[in-house]
Amino acid sequence: MDAFPRTQVEGISLPRLIVGTNWFLGYSHTSLAKDKFIKGYQSRDSIARILAVFLESGVDAVMGPVNPLLEEAIREAEQRVGQKIIRIYTPWFNITPGGPADNEPEYVFDICAKYGATFCMPHQAVTDALLDRRDGVIRDIRKYTAMIRERGMIPGLSTHMPETVVIADRTGADVATYIQIYNAAGFLMQVEADWVMNIIRNAQKPVMTIKPLAAGRLLPVVGLAFVWNTIRPVDMVTIGTTTPDEAREVIDISLDLLSRQVPEYELQRTRSKKSLS
Numbered sequence: 001m002d003a004f005p006r007t008q009v010e011g012i013s014l015p016r017l018i019v020g021t022n023w024f025l026g027y028s029h030t031s032l033a034k035d036k037f038i039k040g041y042q043s044r045d046s047i048a049r050i051l052a053v054f055l056e057s058g059v060d061a062v063m064g065p066v067n068p069l070l071e072e073a074i075r076e077a078e079q080r081v082g083q084k085i086i087r088i089y090t091p092w093f094n095i096t097p098g099g100p101a102d103n104e105p106e107y108v109f110d111i112c113a114k115y116g117a118t119f120c121m122p123h124q125a126v127t128d129a130l131l132d133r134r135d136g137v138i139r140d141i142r143k144y145t146a147m148i149r150e151r152g153m154i155p156g157l158s159t160h161m162p163e164t165v166v167i168a169d170r171t172g173a174d175v176a177t178y179i180q181i182y183n184a185a186g187f188l189m190q191v192e193a194d195w196v197m198n199i200i201r202n203a204q205k206p207v208m209t210i211k212p213l214a215a216g217r218l219l220p221v222v223g224l225a226f227v228w229n230t231i232r233p234v235d236m237v238t239i240g241t242t243t244p245d246e247a248r249e250v251i252d253i254s255l256d257l258l259s260r261q262v263p264e265y266e267l268q269r270t271r272s273k274k275s276l277s
Contacts, residue, residue, distance in 0.1 A: 003058035004251070005258060007234050009206050010154050010176035012118060014061050014086060016233075017254055018208060019054050020240035021064030022215070024073070029188070029215035038242070044072045046243075051077035051085065053247040061086040063179070063208065063238050065123070066108070071115050088119040088208070090158045090179065092126055095140070105147060113151040120148045121156035121179055128161045136167055145174040156208075162191055162199050169204040179208045179238075184226035187214035197230050206234040213239065221253050221263050228257045 004015045024047045028034035047070070051062065055077060064070055066089050074085050093108040094100070101107070112120045122144060130139045138157075145155040157164055158179035165178050181188050182196050188211060189196055200207045209231060213223040227237050237254070241247045249265060256263040267273075 004255070006058075007206060007236060009119075012086070012154065014236065015059045016236050016258075017054075017059045017251065018088065018236050018238040019051060019059060019062040020210065020238045021062065021067075021070060023240035023242045024050075024070060025064065025067060029211075041242070042069075044069060044076055047073035048076035048080065049244050050241055050247050052080050053244045054251070055081040055083050055085065057251045059251065060084065061088060063088040063090065063210075065089065066091055066111050066115060086119075087115060087117045088121065088156075089115070089117040090121050090123045092123045095126055095129060105144060109147050109151050109153070113153060117153050119156055119177070120151075120153040121158045121175075121177070124158050124160045124179075127157045127159045127164055131159075131161055131164055131167065133163055133167075137171060138164065138167060138173060141168075141173050141175075149174070156205075160188060160190065162189075162196055165199050165203050165207070175205065177206050177208060178203060179210055181211050182207075182209040182227060182231075183211050183214045183218065183223055185214035185217050185223075187211060187217060200231055200235060206236065207231070208236045208238055210238045212237050220250055221265075224250065224253050225257055228254060 004017055006013050006015050023038060024042050026035040026039035028038055051073060060083060062074060062085055078085055089112045091108045091112055093105045094103050109120060132139055148155040154176045156175045156177040157168060160181055165180060168175055180200060184193060186193050209227055212227040213220060239250050241250060252265060253263045
């Protein structure tokens, strides 16, 4: 299988496809029942098997929260394949006084560094709370990016708000990349898809897009065709999968789309489609 195409973010070579973790850790964006199913189904071994499929295709970057189960699975996959995984952590931490001591920024960033994060990108729950649209600033961002740099990690920002990219660029925030929701369904997006498309196109830094399948609301070929054909060569797509077969499927579809080929893969069979065969 061909090695997956790569891009550069502040001198770090990254695959243009990044492994997402919602379908490892139980964030389905569907229902509590689906969250429980994911958490009951996934284990260190099952996650490691999925990660191994990605690694074998050159997809060697994972995005997610600081999570012991995830870290154990990453290490297991690294041992199985004999290749390192680039960790892109998206931590949440206290931004006002009085929060839990183990959620203070210093403590959280120390954990990210301890787990070997290359990129540390404050989660949307932090970033979007700090964004001040009235004054056009991201409050305290320099303090947090400096703390990230001090620990040898590369800072970025994870956001659901399209203004974050625009304001961070305009104010010269010390970040190397952005995480931005982008999908054909407009799922969880705060403005229309063509507006976000334009923001990504004009971003001064590479963008890691997330939720390309709108948390399972779009077929893989539909969601991936839209995203791969409307982002720049420097940008990336983050996608979560539940099984090794799903991982292989999204890799194959993505490679075909990036080669400007109509994807060919075995279709699902149902009784209602029998007359089409």
